[in-house]
Amino acid sequence: xxxxxxxxxxxxxxxxxxxxxxxxxxxxxxxxxxxxxxxxxxxxxxxxxxxxxxxxxxxxxxxxxxxxxxxxxxxxxxxxxxxxxxxxxxxxxxxxxxxxxxxxxxxxxxxxxxxxxxxxxxxxxxxxxxxxxxxxxxxxxxxxxxxxxxxxxxxxxxxxxxxxxxxxxxxxxxxxxxxxxxxxxxxxxxxxxxxxxxxxxxxxxxxxxxxxxxxxxxxxxxxxxxxxxxxxxxxxxxxxxxxxxxxxxxxxxxxxxxxxxxxxxxxxxx
DNA sequence: ATGCACTCCTGAACGC
DNA sequence: TGCGTTCAGGAGTGCA
Numbered sequence: 001x002x003x004x005x006x007x008x009x010x011x012x013x014x015x016x017x018x019x020x021x022x023x024x025x026x027x028x029x030x031x032x033x034x035x036x037x038x039x040x041x042x043x044x045x046x047x048x049x050x051x052x053x054x055x056x057x058x059x060x061x062x063x064x065x066x067x068x069x070x071x072x073x074x075x076x077x078x079x080x081x082x083x084x085x086x087x088x089x090x091x092x093x094x095x096x097x098x099x100x101x102x103x104x105x106x107x108x109x110x111x112x113x114x115x116x117x118x119x120x121x122x123x124x125x126x127x128x129x130x131x132x133x134x135x136x137x138x139x140x141x142x143x144x145x146x147x148x149x150x151x152x153x154x155x156x157x158x159x160x161x162x163x164x165x166x167x168x169x170x171x172x173x174x175x176x177x178x179x180x181x182x183x184x185x186x187x188x189x190x191x192x193x194x195x196x197x198x199x200x201x202x203x204x205x206x207x208x209x210x211x212x213x214x215x216x217x218x219x220x221x222x223x224x225x226x227x228x229x230x231x232x233x234x235x236x237x238x239x240x241x242x243x244x245x246x247x248x249x250x251x252x253x254x255x256x257x258x259x260x261x262x263x264x265x266x267x268x269x270x
Numbered sequence: 271a272t273g274c275a276c277t278c279c280t281g282a283a284c285g286c
Numbered sequence: 287t288g289c290g291t292t293c294a295g296g297a298g299t300g301c302a
Contacts, residue, residue: 003295034278034296058296076296077280090280108279110296126297153273162297169295218295219282238295258274261293 002074004058004167005210010080011055013224018050018062021098030092034075034112041115044068057130057166069118075110080224130166134203139165141197148188148196155191156184157258168203171216171238174263176202178237183269184262237263
């Protein structure tokens with residue numbers, strides 16, 4: 001589920017629930033997520049008031065008036081469940097606030113929860129190495145060209161490198177390359193600047209559209225309230241191998257790059 | 271330095 | 287129905 005548009009959707013869903021609320025209680029059921037949950041997470045959050053909610057790449061940021069920020073990552077299967085009817089096996093952390101219960105649910109436990117000082121988020125190594133936000137001006141054809149220079153890695157793999165652009169994942173990398181008409185296996189360093197500019201524009205466009213649609217829902221709910229994002233209906237290539245290219249009618253193919261499924265139209269993308 | 275296979279974990283979907 | 291296999295939206299680690 002969660003790439004940048006899905007995390008943005010989750011943050012927007014959490015904002016009205018959490019903003020200005022006092023955290024009454026935090027229950028940690030499992031500490032062994034992708035990274036260990038801080039042993040003092042519950043006591044440091046208890047009694048704190050939520051001041052802002054934001055996002056950096058695929059990380060959600062929940063700042064409190066105690067000077068700490070809760071940093072969450074949803075991994076592959078993470079979700080927040082609002083006021084669950086019944087506790088589920090993978091509700092690893094439960095936050096009680098404003099009369100609501102919010103469960104961090106993550107079967108595969110590839111997600112994580114950190115608590116860091118708000119004035120030095122960079123002290124968290126996971127955040128320190130991130131590249132520009134794709135929707136910011138700092139990310140454009142030029143920054144992409146600098147990152148691609150001399151690199152023999154497939155352009156699709158480069159797009160997944162969070163140091164190059166922070167927040168793209170497997171779905172939107174394929175979709176952006178289709179829009180830019182660039183073959184995903186093409187060596188990054190051998191793509192003309194003009195085409196990289198088109199690619200940067202495509203990245204921005206597909207992410208903006210996906211956010212507007214509430215993200216994509218494949219197997220999971222995206223939004224906190226349990227509604228489904230709808231952008232999966234807009235996929236032009238992702239998961240559509242064997243189906244017709246929406247542009248030329250040719251067959252969409254599936255290939256594997258650096259171990260990740262990749263989808264493309266061989267005729268449209270060069 | 272670079273590129274990539276492997277790894278963590280669980281569950282769903284598929285083939286026989 | 288049941289069982290084994292494959293795959294999944296992430297990303298750090300270690301190896302060649």
